[in-house]
Amino acid sequence: MSQTKPKINTTRLVLTKIREGDYLHAGEEEAIDMVLKKVLTLDRKLPAKAALDVGSGLGGTANYFYQQGFKDIQGIDLDPAAIAYTKVKYPHISFTESNALELDKLYPSPSFSLIYLFNVIYAIQDKATLIKKLSALTVQNGILVLFDYAEGKRRTDFPIIDKENTAIYPLQIDDIKKDLDAAGWKIIDINDLTQNYIVWYQGLVRKINNPSSQVVSEFSQAELSQVNKMYSYLLDLLEKGDLGGVVIYATKK
Numbered sequence: 001m002s003q004t005k006p007k008i009n010t011t012r013l014v015l016t017k018i019r020e021g022d023y024l025h026a027g028e029e030e031a032i033d034m035v036l037k038k039v040l041t042l043d044r045k046l047p048a049k050a051a052l053d054v055g056s057g058l059g060g061t062a063n064y065f066y067q068q069g070f071k072d073i074q075g076i077d078l079d080p081a082a083i084a085y086t087k088v089k090y091p092h093i094s095f096t097e098s099n100a101l102e103l104d105k106l107y108p109s110p111s112f113s114l115i116y117l118f119n120v121i122y123a124i125q126d127k128a129t130l131i132k133k134l135s136a137l138t139v140q141n142g143i144l145v146l147f148d149y150a151e152g153k154r155r156t157d158f159p160i161i162d163k164e165n166t167a168i169y170p171l172q173i174d175d176i177k178k179d180l181d182a183a184g185w186k187i188i189d190i191n192d193l194t195q196n197y198i199v200w201y202q203g204l205v206r207k208i209n210n211p212s213s214q215v216v217s218e219f220s221q222a223e224l225s226q227v228n229k230m231y232s233y234l235l236d237l238l239e240k241g242d243l244g245g246v247v248i249y250a251t252k253k
């Protein structure tokens, strides 16, 4: 009996081709390098310890960590198509289909010294529950990294509905501080990345507008213009101050 392979969303395929890597977060490798540098100053032995990529997408981020020495790393994602893709492309890493809000079923006791989320928590409305569940999975002094959209200076009505009708619930700093504290996390740093996001998305939009001949041969003009519309919209929100970017580091008390 033949089984239909789950199909990866076209926007994601366009993005990975434009970004030249399996990354679905802002800043691609530059953003990961920034995070790696910071977490290694917090614990230089971290690469030898267990790490979890929550919302691992197409696996490029977990694989980049793996290449930097994090051999005990695994990923989880809600999307069966993404998990099917990562299992084939990165067989040296374990990827599991799961909802981040149900990770307690997958890992019943504290298992990880590093848990990170790159552009994932924006999609999860109930951040308090998520933060609590991630705390239960983390060993004492383990590290949590939240890299994502944040509230901007102006706008207060959330979610933002993007051009593909996806709801974006940006991190609201006062709320997430409370959620982290209530779940047993100590905040180490909160770094505003809004300017970085603007530069990263300006570069991305420029590349979408000047696609390589390979990208042109693989995708229709309509598909490219859909992705252009989406990122131009997000860039506009960032430039107007209606949306921001942030990275938060916390340790488990």
Ligand SMILES: C[S@@+](CC[C@H](N)C(=O)[O-])C[C@H]1O[C@@H](n2cnc3c(N)ncnc32)[C@H](O)[C@@H]1O
Binding pocket: 022, 023, 024, 025, 054, 055, 056, 057, 058, 059, 060, 061, 076, 077, 078, 079, 082, 098, 099, 100, 101, 117, 118, 119, 120, 123, 124
């Ligand atoms: C923008 S992509 C980022 C992927 C990856 N972190 C990266 O850096 O390339 C967001 C990912 O989060 C996943 N996701 C969203 N909500 C989730 C949830 N509740 N549980 C697990 N994964 C989730 C989506 O399926 C998607 O693959």
